[in-house]
Every structure is written in structure tokens, then in C-alpha cells.
Amino acid sequence: MDRAAVEAWVAGYERAWRAPGTERLADLFTADAGYLISPWAEPLIGLTSLADFWAGGRDGPGEAFTMETEVVAVDWPNAVVRVEVEYAKDEPSRWRDLWVLRFDGDGRCAWFEEWPFAPRQPNGH
Known part of the structure; x- marks a missing residue:
């Protein structure tokens, strides 16, 4: 996995987020992938949990955003x-x-850990 392959994976992630349904997740993630939505969350494990999270966390394929x-x-x-x-x-x-x-060896993500920050988010001090 080199920089170009990671960039291609990220582009595939964005396309999957913008696409209807969650079928494309299997192209991006391993069947037993761990997906941590914040450093303090319990990880989601497996494509079914990930698909449920995606389905509930977005407005659908027409959701307006830039990335x-x-x-x-x-x-x-x-x-x-x-x-x-x-x-x-x-x-x-x-x-x-x-x-x-x-x-993994096939270029699918086995572990996804997200560290999200929003403006004016408390810094913990």
C-alpha cells in the first residue's frame, strides 16, 4: 500500500458515502473490520455494524458536503x-x-480509527 493506493481508497470511501445504500463497504473494508468513530468510543466490528452506522449517520446520497x-x-x-x-x-x-x-493484503481497511474535531470543541482543559 503506497500513497497513491491510500488516496484511491479515500476517494472510494467518499464515493461510497455519497452513493445510495451501503453495498460498497465490502469493497473498502474487511468483513471483520473495526471502526472507531472517536478515540473514546467502543469500536464497531464487522460490515453489518458499519453499514448500520453509515445508514443512520448520513442524510442519504444527496447529502451536501465538501471533503x-x-x-x-x-x-x-x-x-x-x-x-x-x-x-x-x-x-x-x-x-x-x-x-x-x-x-490488509488486499488493500481493504481492517481498522479505521477517527479523531474528529469541530470548531469550538472543548479541548479537555
Whole structure:
């Protein structure tokens, strides 16, 4: 997995989020993938849990948002991606994330860890 492969995976993730249904998740994630939506959450395990989360967490394929990404590091099988998303309807509307990813030998994500931050989010101090 090199930088170009990680960039292609991230582009596939965005296409899957924008597409109807959740069938594309199997192209991106392993069957038993772990998906951590914040550093303090219990991980979602498996495609069924991930599909349920996606179905409940988005407005559907017409959801208006922009997404900018930058692959920060790749050290097989791990990668770190900086993500900035702005949603048209949500509040907070802007998010900056770090994604910590671990891939299998087929280029599917076996572990997805998200560190989301919104403006004015308490910094814990």
C-alpha cells in the first residue's frame, strides 16, 4: 500500500458515502473490520455494524458536503489521513479529522480509527 493506493481508497470511501445504500463497504473494508468513530468510543466490528452506522449517520446520497483530504503518512500496513469536511446542513458544519487506517493484503481497511474535531470543541482543559 503506497500513497497513491491510500488516496484511491479515500476517494472510494467518499464515493461510497455519497452513493445510495451501503453495498460498497465490502469493497473498502474487511468483513471483520473495526471502526472507531472517536478515540473514546467502543469500536464497531464487522460490515453489518458499519453499514448500520453509515445508514443512520448520513442524510442519504444527496447529502451536501465538501471533503478535502491529505495523506499524511504511509507505513505499510498503516496510513494516516487528514480530512476536512464541511456539511451544508449540520451543526457543527465543519470538521477536521485524522484517520488512522490499517489495511490488509488486499488493500481493504481492517481498522479505521477517527479523531474528529469541530470548531469550538472543548479541548479537555
